[in-house]
Amino acid sequence: MKTSFSFVFNGKPASGSDTDMLQIVNVARHKGDGLITFELNDISHYPGAWPHLHFTVADHGTTTIRGTSDPKYSLAVTGGGDDQYRNDEMTVSIDSNSATRVTGTFSGRVIHVSDEDHETAAITDGKFDLPYATRPGK
Secondary structure (H helix, E strand, O other), X not given: OOOEEEEEEOOEEEEEOOOOOOOOOOOEEEEXXXXXXXXXXXXXXXXXXXXXXXXXXXXXXXXXXXXXXOOOOEEEEEOOOOOEEEEEEEEEEEEEEOOOEEEEXXXXXEEEOOOOOOOEEEEXXXXXXXXXXXXXXX
């Protein structure tokens, strides 16, 4: 399945153009109630690919996710090893959504919770062009 995404995580570029056989990462899924979910991960470096972003957002328009203030929307970010992050604020815009694909952009900040300082990391220049999964799954 043709897929593509790119973003800059705290100054380090990340991108991908493949999906896995089970269609778990780098594809979108309808969640119902006007929501979609998608995971972005450069699987060419798997295992240990970094970073891994998992979004749940509205299936159209712009969604701003502020921490965990609205449980409908979410962003989970994991890094290599023990690096864990929580969402500070992320904006995701759905530019196009058809029966087979979704495209959009994203940017924002996450907080590094694996260190004592809880430093903020920027996620910028995010773009995605993802197929909808054709296999049943999560």
